[in-house]
Amino acid sequence: MNNPFKIAIVSLGIAFLSSCYYDNEEELYPNTNLLCDSVVVSYKTDVDPILQNYCVGCHNANNPGGGYVYDTYADTKNSVDDGTLLGVTNHYTGFSSMPKGGSKLPACELGKIRNWISEGALNN
Numbered sequence: 001m002n003n004p005f006k007i008a009i010v011s012l013g014i015a016f017l018s019s020c021y022y023d024n025e026e027e028l029y030p031n032t033n034l035l036c037d038s039v040v041v042s043y044k045t046d047v048d049p050i051l052q053n054y055c056v057g058c059h060n061a062n063n064p065g066g067g068y069v070y071d072t073y074a075d076t077k078n079s080v081d082d083g084t085l086l087g088v089t090n091h092y093t094g095f096s097s098m099p100k101g102g103s104k105l106p107a108c109e110l111g112k113i114r115n116w117i118s119e120g121a122l123n124n
């Protein structure tokens with residue numbers, strides 16, 4: 001096999017591999033930046049408003065559905081630490097699906113919660 005032919009094969013290989021990588025990235029993070037800015041997530045400005053909006057009506061000090069409350073950071077952190085916040089909101093097997101009787105949170109809200117947790121679930 002002569003050298004130019006090898007080079008052609010290698011370049012084709014690189015082009016093929018990089019196009020695959022690009023496709024996967026698109027699938028893994030579909031339009032994240034177009035739908036919402038969920039890359040850097042704050043408890044106060046992103047996560048707390050979502051919980052207030054979708055959860056606190058049934059999960060507050062006077063009415064702690066299933067024993068869970070989302071009034072404060074500390075309450076919410078408990079549900080992060082035992083895995084229930086991710087489990088119930090993503091409707092994972094073995095968890096009650098939340099919001100109870102409602103539809104799953106929009107992808108953007110789920111992404112914000114997920115990213116906030118993977119960034120360490122900070123009180124930020």
Ligand code: HEC
Pocket residue numbers: 051054055056057058059065066067068079084085088089094095096098099100101105
């Ligand atoms: C309409 C009322 C209602 C809403 C809205 C609601 N919940 Fe619940 N939730 C309940 C009730 C009642 C229970 C206890 C019975 C059960 O587990 O289904 C419960 C249980 C839970 C549990 C314990 C589940 C388990 O598997 O042990 C968690 C965690 C939870 N909810 C989180 C949430 C979160 C997070 C939201 C918002 C995304 C939310 N809930 C919205 C009523 C609600």
